[in-house]
Amino acid sequence: MELTFLGTSAGTPTRARNVTGLALQHGGPRHWYLVDCGEGTQHQLLRTRLSVMQLQAIFVTHVHGDHTFGLPGLLSSASMNGRTTPLPIIGPPQLRNFLEITLASTDSRLGFELQFINAEADDFHWQDDAVGVTSIPLSHRVPCRAFRFDELRVERKLLTSKLEADGVPAGPEWGRIQKGEDVTLPDGRYIASKDYTEIPRPPRRVVIAGDNDTPELLAGACREAHLLVHEATYTRNVAERVGPWPQHSSAEQVALFAQAIGLPHLVLTHFSSRYQFQAGRGPVIDELAGEASAFYDGNLVLARDFMQLRLNRDLSLEALDA
Amino acid sequence: MELTFLGTSAGTPTRARNVTGLALQHGGPRHWYLVDCGEGTQHQLLRTRLSVMQLQAIFVTHVHGDHTFGLPGLLSSASMNGRTTPLPIIGPPQLRNFLEITLASTDSRLGFELQFINAEADDFHWQDDAVGVTSIPLSHRVPCRAFRFDELRVERKLLTSKLEADGVPAGPEWGRIQKGEDVTLPDGRYIASKDYTEIPRPPRRVVIAGDNDTPELLAGACREAHLLVHEATYTRNVAERVGPWPQHSSAEQVALFAQAIGLPHLVLTHFSSRYQFQAGRGPVIDELAGEASAFYDGNLVLARDFMQLRLNRDLSLEALDA
Structure with missing residues (x-):
């Protein structure tokens, strides 16, 4: 199972980081899923080996623009590139209206079918040959979900x-x-x-969460999970200055949760655009890492754009060269 | 008057070129207009000195996604960055529905007013302190316009x-x-x-056209114009292979038109994504330049992303260092 981070900034893009998009590969290099699709996700994909022709499904955690505004362009480009295979779009029910009206009012006719699936339905479950997926409700300004990906076929x-x-x-x-x-x-x-x-090993289990101010909501889903991708929009002091309204998590909050459940691998992402890679012009991303590592003893990774991580069969997490 | 090309690819972005967006500065460096806003335009702006805080108006030639999908993100980011000044959105009447539904269905509340102005109205005319703008109907798959910008204040x-x-x-x-x-x-x-x-010189006059298969429609608007920005999606042989359906112009067509009306400066843009800068993987942009220069004796420029051109008071056109 491989993750490729296509965007790690919250709200607005920066020169170094795009808004949210995350590719999950499983079942071969030409079999991948997209979780969230902020504006510019299709541009980021041009710098990877992933093609929209082989995209199996799009999962959308919630409707906010920094997670969805890349959808119309990505879908249109897939069509212009000749895609005809139907594409499941799995997310909040409002997505359908947003996409259908956007595509119709811009004269964008797709050469393939969009299969809308409500990820907020009580009985939501999706699977293909490679993974089974469930969704977990989170706490944010709008309905928002985490998706848990369970590997289906473990070699006997x-x-x-x-x-x-x-x-x-x-x-x-x-x-x-x-x-x-x-x-x-x-x-x-x-x-x-x-x-x-x-069956010589447990099936790999990865949880990818959307925006959320209450990591504890993931306690059940993270049982026997090997990796959690969760937002850490701010450090605690910035979160306190901003106040509770945006309903995001601090690095400390997520780290405390991961420590409490004994999570092996924690990947933080979705950093406020105020955080820079280099010191000098405001807070730096290292501050988020420092805060999280003070509360979490497991394997901590701070995502950056184009970072590739592989969760191996032995459940170790490996950073791949870009 | 300065032009900054934010995207020069038709339909889909490439690694080297974004989809359409063009900034026109006039009346000081902090006073600029945007013509069209393909996906990723806000990302391109991060690599220029232009800020959405000082954006005076957005002009949209037509509704196709490669000219409009960047609008929701650009507007949301302007709001998150604190913009409160109302913003005129000048374009096809369907834009209003597209933007209002997109913003509402993604819970995107703007901190400033959008002032929708129908550029297809018979009596359309817009002006501020610096420029007067008229629109000219073109021939494309959907209603499409060119905008003519006339400098208003020539120093006495x-x-x-x-x-x-x-x-x-x-x-x-x-x-x-x-x-x-x-x-x-x-x-x-x-x-x-x-x-x-x-008044020692004529007022500068720039025509920026949207997608169009009949350059001759601009004959009246280009009278006394100093610069025309027009699409040249294909060379003639590719255009013939593609057929008339997309309703685009070839480099030859635009060059013949510019020659016939004696236009001083012609800037071609909106090149099919098949055209590359470097030889080896398909047709190259130089082929478009070669074709156009065979039919046009004036000053020919092929746009590239981040190219900056200044139309000086003496009506010369100058390429600025990026």
Whole structure:
């Protein structure tokens, strides 16, 4: 499972950071999902290997413009580039009205179908061959969701010594048993796959949250999660100066939550545009890292645009070269 | 009068060129207008000295997304940056519906008023202290306009030898006469400004066109114009391959028109994303330049992103360092 951060700024873009967009790859390099789509997401994609032709679904946490204004352009460009495959758009129900009216009033006709799916429905669940996705309500100025991605197909390990001990001859049957298939041997014996295989590791589980002032709402969803991507719009002192109205989290809040639940990997993103990479012109992103690491002992990462992270099968998190 | 090209690609952005946006400065460096606003225009502005706080008006040639999808984000960012000054939005009447629904359905509340003005009205005319603007209907898949910007205040030249010959004493009165004011001298004589000043040059006139397959529609508007910015989406051979449906112009068509009316300065822009700066991966922008220069003897410029051009008072066109 690979994450590519396409934008890490809150509200407005800066020269170094775009507004929110996050690509999640799983099931091969040409199989990816987009979570949120701020203005300029399609421009960011031009600097990656990801193509809208292979995009499997778009997930939208909430309607705010810094998470949605890139949708009409990305969809139009996909169409102009020849996409015909239907595209699920999974998010708040208002998205449908926004997109349909935007596309109609700008004479933008898509060459593929948009399949709108309400992520706020009580029974929301989505899956394809590679992942199952659920949504978790958060606390923000508008309805907002986190999405939990669960890996669906964990490769089974064949218990070869047990097969040999029971006299199941090596051959094509072993391959079928490993793939989860029950087989009947030539001698009439029924071999159930589950008796001769084991699942050697937990399925990977990643939670990607939208804007949220109450990280604790994710306690249930983060149980057995390996990685949480969460906003940390401010440091605590800036959050106190700004006041509660924007309904964002501070780095301290998210770190305390991640520590309390024993989360292995925490990635912070969605930093207020006031935070700079370099000292000299206002607060720096290092202040957010410093604050979070004071409260969280796990693996802390502060996202930056075009950062690529891979959650390996052994559940280690690896930064890839851009 | 200064032009800054914020995007020179048609339809979709490329790594080197954004979709359409053009800044026109006149009346001081902090007084500028935006013509069209494709997605990412606010990002491009971050790399210039122009600020949305000093933006005087937005002109929109037509509703297509590559000319409009940047509007919601640019307006929202202006609001988040503290703009309170009302902003005229001058364009097709459908813009109002598009923007109002987009902003409402994304919970984007602006801290300033949008003043929608229908550029397609028969009696359309707009002006401020610096420029007067008219619109000209073009031929495209949707209603589309060109905007003609006429400089309003040309500095008067004082006829000092005539003033001296008539015994008008040098003093504060000379300054008032130069500014166009009629004065009564201490001896009772009435001095009309127009009799003692002259306007030493024609007012600068710039025509900025939207998408259009019939440049000849601009013949009237370009009379006495010094500069035309016009799309040249394709070379003639590509245009013939694509067919007439997109209703764009070829470089040849625009060049022939500019030659026929004796236009001093022609700036081509809005090049199909297939055209690259460097040879090797498809057609190059130089092919468009080569085609146009074969038919046009005037001053030909092919726009590129962040190019700045100044139309001087002496009507020469100067490329400024970025």
